[in-house]
Amino acid sequence: QVQLVESGGGLAQPGGSLRLSCATSGFTFSAYVMSWARQAPGKGLEWMCSVYNDGSETHYADSVKGRFTISRDNVKNTVYLQMNSLKPEDTALYYCGKAQRWGRGYFAPEEYDYRGQGTQVTVSS
Numbered sequence: 562q563v564q565l566v567e568s569g570g571g572l573a574q575p576g577g578s579l580r581l582s583c584a585t586s587g588f589t590f591s592a593y594v595m596s597w598a599r600q601a602p603g604k605g606l607e608w609m610c611s612v613y614n615d616g617s618e619t620h621y622a623d624s625v626k627g628r629f630t631i632s633r634d635n636v637k638n639t640v641y642l643q644m645n646s647l648k649p650e651d652t653a654l655y656y657c658g659k660a661q662r663w664g665r666g667y668f669a670p671e672e673y674d675y676r677g678q679g680t681q682v683t684v685s686s
Contacts, residue, residue, distance in 0.1 A: 563587040563676060565657050570680030573647050581642040581680055583657030590638040591615070594660040596673050597631060597642045599653035599682075606656070608670030612640065615665060625651075647684045654679040 569581040581597070596611035610621045610631040619631050630643040640657050658673030 565677035567657055567677045567680040570682045572683045574686055575684055577647050578645045581655055583640045585638045591635040592663040594668055595633060595640040596658040598658055598675060599655045601653040613665050649684045651684050654681055
């Protein structure tokens with residue numbers, strides 16, 4: 562079955578960096594667009610970014626554009642999120658997502674499945 566296992570979260574200071582990883586299994590990773598989303602306490606799930614199945618194109622929400630970078634390794638079946646210039650408002654539970662259909666292209670934020678347990682990111686001094 563599809564498995565998405567996020568890791569790499571933790572405590573960071575404002576202005577600091579973290580790198581999240583999402584190891585996947587149970588599907589043909591290279592055929593699917595992947596994304597990252599987050600959920601802050603008391604708020605809904607917020608889509609942040611996505612990367613095409615071949616890594617050729619990425620998309621970002623305005624809230625993270627210029628600070629976060631999504632990438633993928635189709636040999637290791639892993640998607641990454643490099644987070645720089647972290648802010649306290651980045652504090653949230655972070656999830657990786659798999660597009661609901663295979664193929665290259667842009668998918669709307671609601672067209673992803675988020676099945677992992679998430680990894681907690683806390684930004685505080």
